[in-house]
Amino acid sequence: MEILKFNKKGVSGAISAMFIIAIFFICLVSTFVIQGLTNSYNQTVLDRNRMDWERDSESIFFLAAKVNAGILNLNFSNNGGVTLHLIQVWLSQFPDSSYSQCTNQSQYWTSKYVSPGETAGKFGAAEGFKRVNIGSIGPPIKLSGLSGEYWKIKLVTERGNTFECQVPWPPEEDGGPWEGNTYAIIVADETNNFQYQDKKNSYHVWSSAWIKPKSTLSDHPLYRIKLRNTTPKGIVVHRDSFMHFQSTGSDVCRRIVSPSSDVDNAQPAPYVNNSLTIPATTTVYVYFAADLDTGDWKTDQDTGWFQVGVLIQFHFSDEPNILRTLTLPAQSAWLK
16 A cells, blocks of 8 residues: 655745745734824824914903903903914902902803904903802803902913903003103113124133124124113013124024023024013023024124114013014124
8 A cells, every 4th residue: 555645845835935924914014003103193293283383373462451330341352373262261359450469269161262363352241151169160141240440360271371461451551760761671781791602712701792703604603682671570582582783795683592502502502482581670691693594503794894783572571462572772893
């Protein structure tokens, strides 16, 4: 009797082929899984960036606020780039215009949509607010029954931003020695009020910039100017402030940068918005170096006489929703 024999080489070849195919499909499936997870992560990052952008784009400009016959009448406009959804209102009562001691505070739920560019009038005079009590929420009411005239109102949006103004608004003028006598910000008239550093001519040493050698792009010129707040209020500086150098042949603009900027850095340290406050009647250095568009270091213009001016965007610390722009008088300097 003849015994059948299997071809072991043929079987091992088939098994090897099956393993190769299995490994191929495992790699293929892994690639799809990784690609799917990457796409999901990227989409999450995009959604988060969009949410951050929308939150940063919210802005309210208060026009008027007053209590008439015990009813709050608030007018404001949405000067941001996205639709506002107001969901909470906080009211704080004060005995006088110093707004120093809160005597009563209340919270209300609401739902108010305000489109970009839209002005909301008589906010508070129409029903649509529910008083938040301990363990309960009241029926829809107006913001009425208010005693006294000095209040602070805080509006809270669905994205988590808060906007606050005092009542009455606009605020009454404080008067005093500063009002109307000079600029809110001036260049301090004292020694070392305008200085520079670079990697070639003044390395890690602050030198006068009124007469200085020309710094090239690779020298990383960093400038600072001492500004004085002449007002009785704190001044908060915004990131769009810049220093302008103008000569016959060219213009150079430098954006405000962080005081931590160092000429050894590949780029100037960017300024974090609202991170610099000039206290009342105080002088501080403000730093400029970055290109307006790219944020890179900026070279000096041609040698010779030039005019240097400073534009400061700011708000007073007690008026966070009023952005002001002040251009300081230009002064002359010399590049050798």
